[in-house]
Amino acid sequence: MYKLVATLIALSAPLCANALNIFACEPEWAALVREIASADTDLTVATTAFQDPHALQARPSLIAAVRSADLVICSGADLEIGWLPLLLRRAGNPVTQQGSPGYFLAADYVRRLEVPKSIDRAQGDVHPQGNPHIHLHPRNIARVADALAERLSDIDSGNSAGYAARLANFQRRWEDAQTDWDKRATRLAGMRLASHHRSFSYLAEWLDLDIVATLEAKPGIPPSGAQLANLLEQLTPNPPVGIIRTPYENEKPSAWLSQRLDIPEIELPFTVGGNDAAVDLFSLYDETLRMLEEHAH
Amino acid sequence: MNISRSILTLLFVVLPVSGVNAQDSAGEIAELRKLVAEMRTDYEARISALEERLATAERAARSAARDAGEAYEIAEQTAIDQGAGTTSPNIYNPAIGAILMGGYADVNTGWDEIPGFQPGGEIGTGDSGFTLGEAEINVNANIDSRYFGNLTIGLHEDEGELEVGIEEASFQTSAVPLGVTVTAGRFFSAAGYLNGFHFHADDFVDRPLPYQAFLGGRYSVDGIQGRWIAPTALLFEIGAELNWGGAFPATANGETSPGTYTLFTKLGGDIGDSHSWQIGLSHTAADAIDRSGAHMHDPQEPVETFTGDSNLTVADVVWKWAPQGNNSLRSLKIQGEYFRRSENGLYADVDYDGDQAGWYLQGIWQFAQTWRAGLRHDVVDSDNGPLLVGTELEDPGRSSWRNSLMLDWSPSEFSRLRLQYINDHVLAESENQWYLQYIMSVGAHGAHQY
Numbered sequence: 128m129y130k131l132v133a134t135l136i137a138l139s140a141p142l143c144a145n146a147l148n149i150f151a152c153e154p155e156w157a158a159l160v161r162e163i164a165s166a167d168t169d170l171t172v173a174t175t176a177f178q179d180p181h182a183l184q185a186r187p188s189l190i191a192a193v194r195s196a197d198l199v200i201c202s203g204a205d206l207e208i209g210w211l212p213l214l215l216r217r218a219g220n221p222v223t224q225q226g227s228p229g230y231f232l233a234a235d236y237v238r239r240l241e242v243p244k245s246i247d248r249a250q251g252d253v254h255p256q257g258n259p260h261i262h263l264h265p266r267n268i269a270r271v272a273d274a275l276a277e278r279l280s281d282i283d284s285g286n287s288a289g290y291a292a293r294l295a296n297f298q299r300r301w302e303d304a305q306t307d308w309d310k311r312a313t314r315l316a317g318m319r320l321a322s323h324h325r326s327f328s329y330l331a332e333w334l335d336l337d338i339v340a341t342l343e344a345k346p347g348i349p350p351s352g353a354q355l356a357n358l359l360e361q362l363t364p365n366p367p368v369g370i371i372r373t374p375y376e377n378e379k380p381s382a383w384l385s386q387r388l389d390i391p392e393i394e395l396p397f398t399v400g401g402n403d404a405a406v407d408l409f410s411l412y413d414e415t416l417r418m419l420e421e422h423a424h
Numbered sequence: 425m426n427i428s429r430s431i432l433t434l435l436f437v438v439l440p441v442s443g444v445n446a447q448d449s450a451g452e453i454a455e456l457r458k459l460v461a462e463m464r465t466d467y468e469a470r471i472s473a474l475e476e477r478l479a480t481a482e483r484a485a486r487s488a489a490r491d492a493g494e495a496y497e498i499a500e501q502t503a504i505d506q507g508a509g510t511t512s513p514n515i516y517n518p519a520i521g522a523i524l525m526g527g528y529a530d531v532n533t534g535w536d537e538i539p540g541f542q543p544g545g546e547i548g549t550g551d552s553g554f555t556l557g558e559a560e561i562n563v564n565a566n567i568d569s570r571y572f573g574n575l576t577i578g579l580h581e582d583e584g585e586l587e588v589g590i591e592e593a594s595f596q597t598s599a600v601p602l603g604v605t606v607t608a609g610r611f612f613s614a615a616g617y618l619n620g621f622h623f624h625a626d627d628f629v630d631r632p633l634p635y636q637a638f639l640g641g642r643y644s645v646d647g648i649q650g651r652w653i654a655p656t657a658l659l660f661e662i663g664a665e666l667n668w669g670g671a672f673p674a675t676a677n678g679e680t681s682p683g684t685y686t687l688f689t690k691l692g693g694d695i696g697d698s699h700s701w702q703i704g705l706s707h708t709a710a711d712a713i714d715r716s717g718a719h720m721h722d723p724q725e726p727v728e729t730f731t732g733d734s735n736l737t738v739a740d741v742v743w744k745w746a747p748q749g750n751n752s753l754r755s756l757k758i759q760g761e762y763f764r765r766s767e768n769g770l771y772a773d774v775d776y777d778g779d780q781a782g783w784y785l786q787g788i789w790q791f792a793q794t795w796r797a798g799l800r801h802d803v804v805d806s807d808n809g810p811l812l813v814g815t816e817l818e819d820p821g822r823s824s825w826r827n828s829l830m831l832d833w834s835p836s837e838f839s840r841l842r843l844q845y846i847n848d849h850v851l852a853e854s855e856n857q858w859y860l861q862y863i864m865s866v867g868a869h870g871a872h873q874y
Binding site: 174175177178179181182183184185186187188190191192194195205208209210212213215216218219220221224225226227235236237238239248251252266347348349375377 | 500503504566569572596597598599600601603604605651653654655656657658659660661690691692693694697700701702744748749750751752753793794835836837838869870871872873874
């Protein structure tokens, strides 16, 4: 028995060393962790920009990663409802269970849009807590960064000075970048766009984009041919500038509609890694603005 | 800039006039100089006044913007706080969900026993016609910071009688460190791959033959399970279960079998972004005391029972692929399991030393966002020796096998309609079977189990 315990401790030792072990559900939060946490942080990202974060499964590698994590950072607002609770349960890690310091949901720290007044599955896979795709509004990133730095200091108090310094540095650069983005944003205000899913609501709020149509009539339910035909009819008199979608969404509906309306499909990077230029949060925003500017009048 | 331009304009206007009389030029020039100087002073005074007004306006605007920003912050913070407030009462409510299953079957004679096997539960093809399948009610939630609780009730009717079954009633630890979890109560055994899933999550209408033959469809444990996950990048897990319950393959007639245990291990990981895999191995040793089959057709017929040791080994493998790992649009899943069992003891008061084996291999291809097609081959085979001629376990001298094809459509994550065809060679006489099935999920969002 002692031998077994000794072996377990020996096995766990390399991972209990100083470096924090962080599990991020989505690439945007992994990118934020890279800004705030120290460079030697051991970081696992559950999804890539090309994977639908709603649809993930609690696959073996993720169970193994959560088992050794000191912090789990996810979007929350039920985006990961299908797999995160199961993952936490299967991994059995006490420090990352719901309500523990190692459980961090970004959506808890921002004002959520589209919180439904009534909830019924007939409306599609609606998220009762509002739209969970919160990361394309710079103010939300700033708020989550503050909260994340505070949380990291809580669970790793020995390095809190480092977190505070990196947070201050990040916030300064983020504010500078925002000054530039806000200038560029004036050109995009009122830009009329259609969107595949409600993935860009926060971006639209920030840039004052006019999302005139969503291809999915109900969130999470693929649009039918009839729905698309209706949309075509509705949009033909005054077509939007383009159709935006994420890299993981089905390209067929937007391709069909854009061809008939003779407007471009714009596959925005959506998150870090969504295209070659979007390598961190700054370049994600730069690239998103650049792609929209390309199509703005 | 503006001042100099105005002065120049003024000079151009004034100069030609001054050129008319040359004699007066000296006096005029002095006068003009004076005029220009006066105008400059006047302009400078007006400009500085304007600049002051501009600075005041700018200060006012800045302060207004700051006030607006502060107001926005306060409003946003209020929204965030209220958002948290309105959702928090629900966090403590358990996830409650119900599953509705049923459908239509077209079978010929069908079967409810597999030749050479003692049936361990409600197995078989079912009857032709419309069947209201099992309705399932699941309630689960964190009990407190240490335990998670899970209850599943299954409801179905058998010949007009309502049968209520406790499928799962267990709690699991969530506060034990070092990768250890302990589960106690009634739960699905970790033996095999498919055994950990609810029936409604299956890819076919029915369980593969080895599950029906060796486990009566599913192996539930009444007891305790401990599992440990190694701190490695690959999932490496080992665990053990002790079963005091009487579920097949232990004694199914109410006697408890404290000698029944399962040891299992699982290993799994990813290959790049697109592939993931898991393999598992388990061994279940069961004590059977007067174990009878689940079906008794004729009360006059003497009940054949088994007393002895039953040892079952299951090896399973699953491999999943999706383009760039994006399984919401297209995916492929291949899974297979191999079962091997040996039983020693007395069967119907005859010395019995039997070996049975079985396996299945299936592939599920999600070819469009809402459509999947599947193909399955399953087979079981028994070698029960020559002494059991005339009993239920009499060697059929052949293996039982099937080929199945299925097509299902899931317009949302919560509903599924399925068509399945089976070419059935379980009995000596083969037959074709057709099934239409619905699986509807109400309430809590189901878990995306791997």
